[in-house]
Amino acid sequence: MSLPDGNPRIPEGINARNDHPLREFLILAAGISGALVALVLVLGLTAKLIAPYIPFSWELSAAPSMQDLLAGDDADPGAARALSALSNSLLQSSLKVPVNGKDPKDVAPPEHFRFSLVKLDYPNAFATLGAQIAVTEALLQHVSSENGLAMVLAHEIAHVQLRHPIEAAGRGIVVQIALAALLGDSSANLLGGSLSTGSMLTLLSFNRDMELQADRRALDILRAHYGHVGGADEFFLDMAADPHSADWLEFAQTHPSSKRRLQLIRQAIREDGPGDATVALPEALQPNQPLQ
Amino acid sequence: MEALLQLAIFFTLLALGYLFGRRAESKHYKSIREREEQLRYLVVLNQRFPPPGMLSHRTDMVTGNVVISVDYFKTVVAGLRNLVGGNLNSYESLLDRARREAILRMQEQAALRGAEAVINLKFETSRIAGNSAKGIGSVEVLAYGTALTHPDK
Numbered sequence: 001m002s003l004p005d006g007n008p009r010i011p012e013g014i015n016a017r018n019d020h021p022l023r024e025f026l027i028l029a030a031g032i033s034g035a036l037v038a039l040v041l042v043l044g045l046t047a048k049l050i051a052p053y054i055p056f057s058w059e060l061s062a063a064p065s066m067q068d069l070l071a072g073d074d075a076d077p078g079a080a081r082a083l084s085a086l087s088n089s090l091l092q093s094s095l096k097v098p099v100n101g102k103d104p105k106d107v108a109p110p111e112h113f114r115f116s117l118v119k120l121d122y123p124n125a126f127a128t129l130g131a132q133i134a135v136t137e138a139l140l141q142h143v144s145s146e147n148g149l150a151m152v153l154a155h156e157i158a159h160v161q162l163r164h165p166i167e168a169a170g171r172g173i174v175v176q177i178a179l180a181a182l183l184g185d186s187s188a189n190l191l192g193g194s195l196s197t198g199s200m201l202t203l204l205s206f207n208r209d210m211e212l213q214a215d216r217r218a219l220d221i222l223r224a225h226y227g228h229v230g231g232a233d234e235f236f237l238d239m240a241a242d243p244h245s246a247d248w249l250e251f252a253q254t255h256p257s258s259k260r261r262l263q264l265i266r267q268a269i270r271e272d273g274p275g276d277a278t279v280a281l282p283e284a285l286q287p288n289q290p291l292q
Numbered sequence: 293m294e295a296l297l298q299l300a301i302f303f304t305l306l307a308l309g310y311l312f313g314r315r316a317e318s319k320h321y322k323s324i325r326e327r328e329e330q331l332r333y334l335v336v337l338n339q340r341f342p343p344p345g346m347l348s349h350r351t352d353m354v355t356g357n358v359v360i361s362v363d364y365f366k367t368v369v370a371g372l373r374n375l376v377g378g379n380l381n382s383y384e385s386l387l388d389r390a391r392r393e394a395i396l397r398m399q400e401q402a403a404l405r406g407a408e409a410v411i412n413l414k415f416e417t418s419r420i421a422g423n424s425a426k427g428i429g430s431v432e433v434l435a436y437g438t439a440l441t442h443p444d445k
Binding site: 002003004006015024025029031 | 334
């Protein structure tokens with residue numbers, strides 16, 4: 001056996017194919033992101049379907065305390081009491097309006113509702129797990145009658161009675177777990193927030209449909225309470241009066257389709273015709289009231 | 293906002309990885325082909341025993357060693373590939389380059405000794421774990437063999 005004259009020329013493209021690397025990347029990225037979007041949609045839909053069947057007691061035990069999450073100074077106790085009184089009477093009126101054919105008492109027992117006034121300097125209101133509803137002190141500056149404030153409160157009560165918090169939280173958690181399991185923990189950071197932080201639970205984001213549903217129910221609650229929906233648009237009108245203000249931008253960011261909602265409310269007011277006069281805000285809640 | 297920033301960083305890294313990785317790869321392949329042509333005369337075989345005419349040749353071990361780093365783009369493609377399985381084309385070219393470069397370096401050593409051939413070629417491949425937890429790793433390929441040099445040289 002003798003040595004060959006030289007080493008053979010290695011034909012290119014067998015051991016390492018000469019495909020363009022971007023091609024592989026694009027195919028993979030498109031395929032996988034499509035599958036992920038489909039997965040998230042399916043999981044989100046599942047959460048929506050399951051939410052009404054989750055017992056309210058489970059929601060209560062899973063709920064973090066709003067006081068722990070919204071770190072703010074205690075608001076004026078007199079104002080907080082007045083807010084609770086107004087909220088509770090609205091809550092009683094809301095029991096007369098069935099939720100999708102069911103008794104609101106069974107969906108979310110009224111004794112579990114907690115209302116709080118938090119000392120934050122941007123106008124907003126939240127409803128979160130465990131029927132906890134918070135209104136910021138700054139919001140009071142943007143309503144001029146009890147009806148305007150009642151609309152905000154009824155809207156948040158409606159969210160709870162429609163089981164939106166558990167739906168949003170369930171969707172958020174399920175989607176995050178699925179993505180973390182598939183893509184590794186780093187993806188959870190990439191998509192914003194991790195499971196352990198309470199931020200997700202405090203400021204649950206409700207989607208456009210949820211907000212509109214809650215508005216419709218809130219208008220029904222107002223009709224049951226006052227007999228008309230006059231003044232329901234106060235808060236929105238006041239906020240939207242200055243569309244470039246920081247408060248409005250902040251609010252619009254956490255509440256989708258604000259314009260569409262204002263339209264819905266105004267349409268309801270038009271259809272109902274001019275109602276009776278609005279009720280003045282309880283004294284303790286009036287903005288110019290010197291804080292004790 | 294934070295998520296946007298992270299996305300921007302991700303895409304910047306991806307683009308940098310792609311541009312520089314692609315440039316490095318094509319330059320490397322060009323140089324590999326040129327040097328393979330120059331060293332074609334120095335035969336490399338994987339048989340264990342010297343051919344009959346070379347039984348009295350001097351034998352020396354020659355080695356060629358190379359470490360190549362993965363670029364971010366390849367890591368991302370590999371990460372995506374991880375989910376669905378299949379040929380990891382982006383790593384295949386990386387290892388192909390590393391093996392051929394290792395043989396070339398081994399041949400250069402043998403050429404310095406004036407060897408006529410290298411027999412008993414073997415490879416070792418290992419991962420350098422440095423940053424591998426973050427998905428960026430490098431690969432080491434070692435090629436070694438026995439150089440046969442004419443006893444008079």
